[in-house]
Amino acid sequence: MLRRFVGKWRTSFHFRLAIATGFAVALIVSLYCVVQYARHASFAESAQKARAEKLATLLAESLAQPLFDFNTVAVASTVKAISSHVDVRSVRVLDTNGAVIVDTGVEAGTSEILLLTRRLIDFSEGPRPVRVGSIELAFSRKSLEEELYQGLIETLVGGLLVALGAVLAVLWAFRTITKPLGEITHGLDQLAAGVTEVVLPKVQWQDEFGRMAVAVSRFRDTVVERQRAEVLMRESEQRFRDFSASSADWFWELDEHLCFSYFSENFEATFDMPAERLLGRSRRLVAKQDTLNPPALWQAHLEVLERHQPFRSFEYRMRSVSGEILWLSFSGVPRFDAEGRFKGYRGVGQNITASKAAEEVVRKLSLAVEQSPSMVMITNALGEIEYVNEAFTRITGYTAEESIGQNPRFMKAGVTSSEVYAELWRFLAEGKTWRGEMTNRRKNGELYVEQGIFAPLRQPDGHVTHYLAISEDVTERKRVEVELASYRDSLENMVEARTAELAEAKEAAEAANQAKSAFVANMSHEIRTPLNAVLGLAKIIVRENHGRKSGATAQRILEAGEHLLRVINDILDFSKIEAGKLQLEARSFRLSASVSDAMGLVTERALAKGLGLRTDFAADLPQWVCGDRLRFEQILINLLSNAVKFTERGEVYLTVERDQSAVLVKVRDTGIGMTAEQIKRLFRPFEQADASTTRRFGGTGLGLVISRNLARQMGGDIVVDSVPGAGSVFSLRLPLETAEPETAAAAALAPTHESGAGRLAGLRVLAVEDLELNRIVLEDILANEGAYAVFAEHGEHAMTLVDQRGIDAFDVVLTDVQMPVMDGYELARRIRSLSPHIPIVGLTARAMREELDRCLAAGMSAQITKPIDEDELVSTILACSRDAQRLLAAEAAGEKAPRPAEAAESDVIDWNALAERYKGRTGFADRLLATFVRTHGETSATLGRALQTQDWAAISAIAHSLLSLAGSIEAPRVHDLSRQLETALMAASPDVPVLTDALIVALDALVAMLRVRQMAGAPSA
Structure with missing residues (x-):
C-alpha cells in the first residue's frame, strides 16, 4: 500500500495537492486551536491569579x-x-x-498550587502604620x-468542523483547475521532448485555460x-568573452x-576601481x-x-583612485539602430602608461646621450660603429655619416x-668593463688623448650584441697636469x-696675548694693593670721625677710591670679554629682588637730583628665573646709572x-x-655720545660696551631708541627661563651682630700680609668684628707661628x-698638609677667574x-669656618634667632627671599x-586721611615710596599693591580708592x- 501511495504521489499533482491541502x-486548524487554547488558558490563569491576589489583600486588611488587638478568636474565625473558599x-x-x-x-504538592503569596499586615493608627504580622x-x-x-473540548470540536469543510471546498476547486492544466502540461x-506536432486540448471556454492553450500553440511554432537563435547567441557571446578575457584592453x-x-570586466582590474563610478557619466563632464x-x-x-564619426587612438591622461597619473x-565606432538613429559608441580602451613611460625614458636617454659632453659610441658585435653622438663628431671632426659602418680603428x-x-x-x-686611456687622431690630423669606459651590452638572455x-x-687636462707637476715642487717649498x-x-701672537694678560693681572694687583689700604684707612677714619670735617674728607677719599675701583673693574671685565674668558653662572634668583637691588643703588642719586624713579612689573612675570644674577644686576645698574x-x-x-x-x-x-x-658710537670701547659728554659727566666709556657684551653672552641684546632732547629708551632682552626657588634655610636670617658689633667674636685668625698698611686695615676689620688676630709678614713667618703654637691654635x-x-700659594699647600679641614681664605688684587682657580688648586x-x-x-669667613655652628650657637645665646614660622614664605613678608637677599648680613x-x-x-593712618581728603598727590608719593621699600624688605603684598596703586593713579582709574x-590693610x-x-626678642636697630 505504501508503494502505491508513493507512486501516486510521484505521478499525480492532483493527489499531492489534495494531500498537501488536507x-x-x-495544520492551520491545529495551530488555531492551540493558539486559542493557549490564549484561553493564559486569560483564565491570569484572572484566577488576580482573584487570588485580591482575596489575599482583602484578607490582610x-x-x-x-491582630493589632491580639484577638486570636477573630483571626481564627x-x-x-x-478557607472555605473553593x-x-x-x-x-x-x-x-x-x-x-x-x-x-x-x-x-507543588503541582496542585496555582499561587503561593505572602502579605505583610500593617495596621494604620495615626500618621505611621504599625506592622502587626503577616499572612x-x-x-x-x-x-x-x-x-x-x-x-x-469546545475548541477541538469547532476546529474539526471547520477543517472538514475547508478540505472539501479546496478539493473541488483544484479538480476544476487541474484537469485542463494537466492536458496543457501533457502537450x-x-x-519539450522535441515533438513539434503537439496535440493540444480543444478550446471549450474563452477563459484563462483557453487562452493558455492558444499561447502554447503559438509557443510551439516559435x-x-x-x-536555434539561442545557440547562435551563446556562440557569439562566448567568442566575445574569450576575446575580452585574453586582451589587456x-x-x-x-x-x-x-x-x-x-x-568589460577587466576594466576594474586595470584601474582598481568599480566600473559603477564611471557608468552614467557623460564624456562631456569628464572633459569639463x-x-x-x-x-x-x-x-x-x-x-x-558630436559628428558621430569613428576615431582611433585618442590619447589623454587621467588620475587613478590612488593618485597615479x-x-x-x-x-571607437558609432552605433545606429535599424532606422539609422544614433545609439551611441562602442569601442576599446588601452592603458598605455607603461609604453608612455618607456617612450619618455627613451627620449630622456636619447637626449642625455646626444647632449652629453662625453663622446658616446655604440658598435655591433663585429665592432662596426652603429651610433655616435654630437660630442663625438665635435671632438673628432668626423660626421655621423662618415663614422657609421666603420671600425673604430x-x-x-x-x-x-x-x-x-x-x-x-x-x-x-x-x-x-675596461677603463683606460688611448691616443687617437682627429680628422684634421691633430692628436688627442681619450679617457674612456668600454663595456659590453647584453640582452636579457645574457648574449652580447x-x-x-x-x-x-683629456688632452688639455694632461697638459695642465704636466704644468701643475712643475709647479708642485716650487709650491711645496713656498x-x-x-x-x-x-x-x-x-x-709671537700667543706671547703678546700672554703678555697682555699678565699686564692686566699685574696692573690689577699693583693698583688694588695700595687701593686696599687707601679704602680701608678711609673707612676707619669715616667710622671714627663721623660728623667731623676730617670724616667728610675721608668720605670723599672713600668715594673717589670706590670710583677708581669701578673703573678698574670695567677695564678687567672688558679684558675678559675680549679674551673670551668671561664665565657666566646659571643659578636661580628672584627677579623682583634683583631689580629692586639695582634700583636701590641708584635711588639716592636720583633723589639727590630731584628725579622721579618709577618701576612697573608685568603681572605675568615669573618670580624666580635662572641666570647670572650678578651680571644681570651689573647691566641694570649701568643702564640705570647712565639714565x-x-x-x-x-x-x-x-x-x-x-x-x-x-x-x-x-x-x-x-x-x-x-x-x-x-647712537652708532655708543657701543664703541672708550667712547661716549660725544667728547663733551666725558668731560661733563665722566666715565670710561666702557659701561655700555660691557653691558651689551654681557647681554649677548647671556643670549640676549641691548637696543637703543632715542630722540635728541626727548630722552632715551634702553631695552634689555634676556632669555631668562623660569626656575624653581632655591630653598633658603630659615637660619639664614638668624640675627647676627651688626657690622662693628662682633660678628667674628671669639674667632682665632692667623692673618698673613706683607704690606703694613694692609695689615692695619685688616687688623681694624677683624678687631671691630670681635676676632682675635695674629699677624705674620709672609708665609715663612706664618709657618713659624704655626710650628710654635700648633695649627689647632687658629x-x-x-x-x-x-x-x-x-x-x-705655598703657604696654603703647607697648612693644608697639616690640617685638611682648616679654612684658608686668599686675599688677592688679581680680579681674574684664573686667580680663583689657582687659589683653589693650592688648597x-x-x-x-x-x-x-x-x-x-666677614660672610666669607663665616661661610668657610669649620666652627660656624659653634659661632651661631654663641650668638644665639645673646640674640634670639627668628622662629621657623617666620622663615616660611608669606604674602606679607617672604623670609626666604629676605634671607637670600641679605645672606650673611642678618x-x-x-x-x-x-x-x-x-x-x-x-603710614596706613596717613593713607586713610589722604583718601578721605582725596589728596591723590600724597597717596602717589606714599605708594612710590612703599614700592621701593617693600621690595627691599621682600614684602610682596605691599609691593604689588603699591605698584598697582601707582599705575592706577597715573591712569586716573576708578579703582584707586x-x-x-587694600594697601592700608596689607601695610x-x-x-x-x-x-x-x-x-618676641628679635633685635632692632
Whole structure:
C-alpha cells in the first residue's frame, strides 16, 4: 500500500495537492486551536491569579484590626471563613516575630498550587502604620483546570468542523483547475521532448485555460526558431568573452547621450576601481572636470563624437583612485539602430602608461646621450660603429655619416701601445668593463688623448650584441697636469717657508696675548694693593670721625677710591670679554629682588637730583628665573646709572615685562637724548655720545660696551631708541627661563651682630700680609668684628707661628697670595698638609677667574679680591669656618634667632627671599626691618586721611615710596599693591580708592607682624 501511495504521489499533482491541502488545513486548524487554547488558558490563569491576589489583600486588611488587638478568636474565625473558599488551599497567619497564630495545615504538592503569596499586615493608627504580622495563602489549581478542560473540548470540536469543510471546498476547486492544466502540461511535455506536432486540448471556454492553450500553440511554432537563435547567441557571446578575457584592453559603450553605459570586466582590474563610478557619466563632464590635459584636445575629440564619426587612438591622461597619473588610449565606432538613429559608441580602451613611460625614458636617454659632453659610441658585435653622438663628431671632426659602418680603428694614431688594445679586447671578450686611456687622431690630423669606459651590452638572455664606449677628451687636462707637476715642487717649498713664518707669528701672537694678560693681572694687583689700604684707612677714619670735617674728607677719599675701583673693574671685565674668558653662572634668583637691588643703588642719586624713579612689573612675570644674577644686576645698574647721570629733570622709568620666552627690561629717561650718529658710537670701547659728554659727566666709556657684551653672552641684546632732547629708551632682552626657588634655610636670617658689633667674636685668625698698611686695615676689620688676630709678614713667618703654637691654635687663616720669601700659594699647600679641614681664605688684587682657580688648586677654601669689603670678608669667613655652628650657637645665646614660622614664605613678608637677599648680613636686615617699623608705623593712618581728603598727590608719593621699600624688605603684598596703586593713579582709574584700602590693610598686617617679631626678642636697630 505504501508503494502505491508513493507512486501516486510521484505521478499525480492532483493527489499531492489534495494531500498537501488536507495537511495544510489540518495544520492551520491545529495551530488555531492551540493558539486559542493557549490564549484561553493564559486569560483564565491570569484572572484566577488576580482573584487570588485580591482575596489575599482583602484578607490582610480584614486581619489588621484583630491582630493589632491580639484577638486570636477573630483571626481564627476570619481564616476559617476564607478557607472555605473553593480556590483557597491553605492559610497561615504569623505575628511580627514569625510565630504561627493560625495554620489550616492542609498539605499539597507543588503541582496542585496555582499561587503561593505572602502579605505583610500593617495596621494604620495615626500618621505611621504599625506592622502587626503577616499572612501566607496557597491557592488551588483545581477550578482552573476544570475550566481549561471544558474550553479545550469546545475548541477541538469547532476546529474539526471547520477543517472538514475547508478540505472539501479546496478539493473541488483544484479538480476544476487541474484537469485542463494537466492536458496543457501533457502537450508541453511533448514539445519539450522535441515533438513539434503537439496535440493540444480543444478550446471549450474563452477563459484563462483557453487562452493558455492558444499561447502554447503559438509557443510551439516559435520554440524551434528560438532555440536555434539561442545557440547562435551563446556562440557569439562566448567568442566575445574569450576575446575580452585574453586582451589587456577593455571594452566600453556610450549611449546616445555620450554617457558610459558598459565596461568589460577587466576594466576594474586595470584601474582598481568599480566600473559603477564611471557608468552614467557623460564624456562631456569628464572633459569639463579634466585638469591634466589641454582643453583643445578635448574640444577636438568632442567634435568627432558630436559628428558621430569613428576615431582611433585618442590619447589623454587621467588620475587613478590612488593618485597615479595614467595614460589612456581610446578607439571607437558609432552605433545606429535599424532606422539609422544614433545609439551611441562602442569601442576599446588601452592603458598605455607603461609604453608612455618607456617612450619618455627613451627620449630622456636619447637626449642625455646626444647632449652629453662625453663622446658616446655604440658598435655591433663585429665592432662596426652603429651610433655616435654630437660630442663625438665635435671632438673628432668626423660626421655621423662618415663614422657609421666603420671600425673604430680608423682613428688610431699609432701612439698607444698594442698591449693597451690587447687588454681592452681581452676584457670585452670576458664580458668585463675596461677603463683606460688611448691616443687617437682627429680628422684634421691633430692628436688627442681619450679617457674612456668600454663595456659590453647584453640582452636579457645574457648574449652580447653590442659594445658601448663613453670617453672624454683629456688632452688639455694632461697638459695642465704636466704644468701643475712643475709647479708642485716650487709650491711645496713656498708652503714650508710660509708655514714656518706662520708658526713664528703664532708664537709671537700667543706671547703678546700672554703678555697682555699678565699686564692686566699685574696692573690689577699693583693698583688694588695700595687701593686696599687707601679704602680701608678711609673707612676707619669715616667710622671714627663721623660728623667731623676730617670724616667728610675721608668720605670723599672713600668715594673717589670706590670710583677708581669701578673703573678698574670695567677695564678687567672688558679684558675678559675680549679674551673670551668671561664665565657666566646659571643659578636661580628672584627677579623682583634683583631689580629692586639695582634700583636701590641708584635711588639716592636720583633723589639727590630731584628725579622721579618709577618701576612697573608685568603681572605675568615669573618670580624666580635662572641666570647670572650678578651680571644681570651689573647691566641694570649701568643702564640705570647712565639714565640718572644724563637726566637733569623729569624721571627714570623702569619696566619689566615678558617677551615670549624672554624677559624684557626697558629703562626710559627724560634726559638729553642722542642722535642716530651718537647712537652708532655708543657701543664703541672708550667712547661716549660725544667728547663733551666725558668731560661733563665722566666715565670710561666702557659701561655700555660691557653691558651689551654681557647681554649677548647671556643670549640676549641691548637696543637703543632715542630722540635728541626727548630722552632715551634702553631695552634689555634676556632669555631668562623660569626656575624653581632655591630653598633658603630659615637660619639664614638668624640675627647676627651688626657690622662693628662682633660678628667674628671669639674667632682665632692667623692673618698673613706683607704690606703694613694692609695689615692695619685688616687688623681694624677683624678687631671691630670681635676676632682675635695674629699677624705674620709672609708665609715663612706664618709657618713659624704655626710650628710654635700648633695649627689647632687658629680657627681660620687669611693670607695674601703675593708675598716675598714664601707666597700664599705655598703657604696654603703647607697648612693644608697639616690640617685638611682648616679654612684658608686668599686675599688677592688679581680680579681674574684664573686667580680663583689657582687659589683653589693650592688648597684654599675661598678667595677675596682687594680692596677688601668688610661685609664680604666677614660672610666669607663665616661661610668657610669649620666652627660656624659653634659661632651661631654663641650668638644665639645673646640674640634670639627668628622662629621657623617666620622663615616660611608669606604674602606679607617672604623670609626666604629676605634671607637670600641679605645672606650673611642678618644684623643689617634686622636693622632695616626695625627702621621700616619706626618710619612707616603710622603710614596706613596717613593713607586713610589722604583718601578721605582725596589728596591723590600724597597717596602717589606714599605708594612710590612703599614700592621701593617693600621690595627691599621682600614684602610682596605691599609691593604689588603699591605698584598697582601707582599705575592706577597715573591712569586716573576708578579703582584707586579700592586699591588704597587694600594697601592700608596689607601695610597694617606687615607692621603688626614686624612689631610682634620685635616683641618676641628679635633685635632692632
